[in-house]
Amino acid sequence: MKDVNQYTLTEAVKESFRTEDGSRLKFLLETFIDHLHDYTRETGLTHEEWIGVLNFLYDCGKISTPERHEFILLSDVLGFSALVDMINTRGGATEGSNLGPFYLDDAPAMELGADLSGGRSGAMVLVHGIVRDTLGNPLPGAMVDTWQADGSGTYPIQEQEQGQDKYDLRAKFTTDANGRYYYTTVLPKPYTVPYDGPVGRLLRAGNRHSWRAAHLHYIIRAPGMRAITTEVFFENTEYIDNDAVFGVRKSLIAKVEPVKKTDALDYQLSAKPDAKFRFDFVLAPEG
Amino acid sequence: MKDVNQYTLTEAVKESFRTEDGSRLKFLLETFIDHLHDYTRETGLTHEEWIGVLNFLYDCGKISTPERHEFILLSDVLGFSALVDMINTRGGATEGSNLGPFYLDDAPAMELGADLSGGRSGAMVLVHGIVRDTLGNPLPGAMVDTWQADGSGTYPIQEQEQGQDKYDLRAKFTTDANGRYYYTTVLPKPYTVPYDGPVGRLLRAGNRHSWRAAHLHYIIRAPGMRAITTEVFFENTEYIDNDAVFGVRKSLIAKVEPVKKTDALDYQLSAKPDAKFRFDFVLAPEG
Numbered sequence: 001m002k003d004v005n006q007y008t009l010t011e012a013v014k015e016s017f018r019t020e021d022g023s024r025l026k027f028l029l030e031t032f033i034d035h036l037h038d039y040t041r042e043t044g045l046t047h048e049e050w051i052g053v054l055n056f057l058y059d060c061g062k063i064s065t066p067e068r069h070e071f072i073l074l075s076d077v078l079g080f081s082a083l084v085d086m087i088n089t090r091g092g093a094t095e096g097s098n099l100g101p102f103y104l105d106d107a108p109a110m111e112l113g114a115d116l117s118g119g120r121s122g123a124m125v126l127v128h129g130i131v132r133d134t135l136g137n138p139l140p141g142a143m144v145d146t147w148q149a150d151g152s153g154t155y156p157i158q159e160q161e162q163g164q165d166k167y168d169l170r171a172k173f174t175t176d177a178n179g180r181y182y183y184t185t186v187l188p189k190p191y192t193v194p195y196d197g198p199v200g201r202l203l204r205a206g207n208r209h210s211w212r213a214a215h216l217h218y219i220i221r222a223p224g225m226r227a228i229t230t231e232v233f234f235e236n237t238e239y240i241d242n243d244a245v246f247g248v249r250k251s252l253i254a255k256v257e258p259v260k261k262t263d264a265l266d267y268q269l270s271a272k273p274d275a276k277f278r279f280d281f282v283l284a285p286e287g
Numbered sequence: 288m289k290d291v292n293q294y295t296l297t298e299a300v301k302e303s304f305r306t307e308d309g310s311r312l313k314f315l316l317e318t319f320i321d322h323l324h325d326y327t328r329e330t331g332l333t334h335e336e337w338i339g340v341l342n343f344l345y346d347c348g349k350i351s352t353p354e355r356h357e358f359i360l361l362s363d364v365l366g367f368s369a370l371v372d373m374i375n376t377r378g379g380a381t382e383g384s385n386l387g388p389f390y391l392d393d394a395p396a397m398e399l400g401a402d403l404s405g406g407r408s409g410a411m412v413l414v415h416g417i418v419r420d421t422l423g424n425p426l427p428g429a430m431v432d433t434w435q436a437d438g439s440g441t442y443p444i445q446e447q448e449q450g451q452d453k454y455d456l457r458a459k460f461t462t463d464a465n466g467r468y469y470y471t472t473v474l475p476k477p478y479t480v481p482y483d484g485p486v487g488r489l490l491r492a493g494n495r496h497s498w499r500a501a502h503l504h505y506i507i508r509a510p511g512m513r514a515i516t517t518e519v520f521f522e523n524t525e526y527i528d529n530d531a532v533f534g535v536r537k538s539l540i541a542k543v544e545p546v547k548k549t550d551a552l553d554y555q556l557s558a559k560p561d562a563k564f565r566f567d568f569v570l571a572p573e574g
């Protein structure tokens with residue numbers, strides 16, 4: 001019988017997984033086992049701490065539902081999600097940011113110039129820009145898939161029981177021949193991530209708040225291009241410096257400016273905006 | 288707004304936790320964030336792999352119940368539990384090993400020499416030894432808390448619905464004036480860890496089996512001494528070289544020998560053993 005100790009155990013565990021040599025699974029598993037074991041040795045983890053970690057994960061599982069994925073939230077507050085977004089951003093393309101829990105892939109298609117607000121209260125803003133490739137060429141026919149919270153920081157999908165339509169405040173736009181997209185909506189407000197579960201306990205233990213900076217969500221797709229999932233934030237708004245899930249990047253902050261009565265806008269709009277901002281998206285080629 | 292990138296993000300996440308300087312929580316959290324982020328960067332984890340990991344944890348949560356803690360099982364098959372046992376073993380003391388999922392803290396007290404088998408079929412074995420301190424002194428009045436599977440690899444607690452008593456095959460013995468413990472029982476057989484859940488999927492993906500080498504569980508306590516949780520295995524038995532949860536240590540393997548009809552045994556026993564083994568436990572002082 002080959003004896004193992006706290007140093008040789010790591011190799012023994014890695015060898016026990018007889019995954020294909022050179023495979024991605026082998027690399028992911030072995031690197032994970034190395035880090036898990038290094039962590040345990042470096043901290044001299046006690047049995048009480050060990051079971052504390054495992055019971056924390058158990059509690060995350062218990063509070064999770066198809067509508068609430070506490071492990072994604074945990075990933076978010078540990079900067080794990082943000083890091084995956086960062087390392088998967090292609091050079092020259094718009095930086096990625098959190099998908100978040102409220103995406104629906106079947107949002108209604110809307111015409112350019114449409115109004116998303118549905119009469120909701122809040123600052124009415126014109127959102128416009130161009131979708132380009134990394135060489136600067138406009139991308140006609142690109143899909144701009146967007147969803148957002150309302151002027152009080154709530155997603156309609158969260159208030160279906162109060163009679164809201166989960167498809168409100170979300171739409172798919174298609175860029176015009178010049179790669180342009182434009183629509184009006186209400187400016188969203190900040191909101192908190194759910195903090196009534198184990199991740200909330202972790203935030204409190206770390207004296208952290210649970211607020212997200214106000215943002216609009218986007219997925220941008222175009223044929224032959226690598227899709228991006230990202231968020232657009234607003235200059236000088238609350239939590240822009242300490243977003244609870246580390247979603248903010250300097251390059252994703254838009255500057256909202258008032259629309260003067262005398263401004264001639266370039267677009268046919270179905271509602272009249274009080275303010276406007278421009279944000280261009282850049283997609284890198286696939287592969 | 289302070290911009291972050293994939294390298295500066297890690298510090299930003301650590302700083303966001305405003306835990307007490309020098310505290311254990313701060314150290315555990317910061318070391319964890321370092322390893323989690325290093326892992327992500329080293330592997331260049333994709334979004335698909337990231338959500339795969341989080342959905343795996345979600346599935347572990349869904350299959351867990353108060354009687355089945357899939358996260359402990361995950362910890363077991365990754366050698367995390369074994370490593371925590373190893374680093375918490377005190378010099379000179381008996382090595383620690385898995386607690387496992389079947390411990391009950393209110394097992395019945397039994398007299399030395401009692402028989403645990405309750406008439407179950409299997410090889411009847413005399414289990415005996417001395418509980419000592421690290422200087423070699425016997426420890427009278429030490430508590431030997433034991434539980435085990437039967438001669439077919441099943442714990443009675445797993446078959447309560449088939450009419451078994453969950454307190455069967457478990458007992459607390461108290462060592463005599465010479466630190467000795469002794470009782471008879473059936474030799475346990477190997478069994479598999481549960482493999483119908485996400486951890487089973489992981490084992491299959493790694494071409495790993497789910498068998499544990501046959502073992503007896505023990506928790507040994509004595510006043511003023513650090514309690515140990517461990518397992519005793521048997522020489523030349525199946526899976527002794529590749530226990531699914533890495534519980535086997537060379538120092539925890541006992542040699543089972545036949546009892547000859549003419550052998551004079553040192554103990555008053557209530558059943559007649561076919562075989563015997565001796566295992567001495569060593570406890571280190573508390574603190």
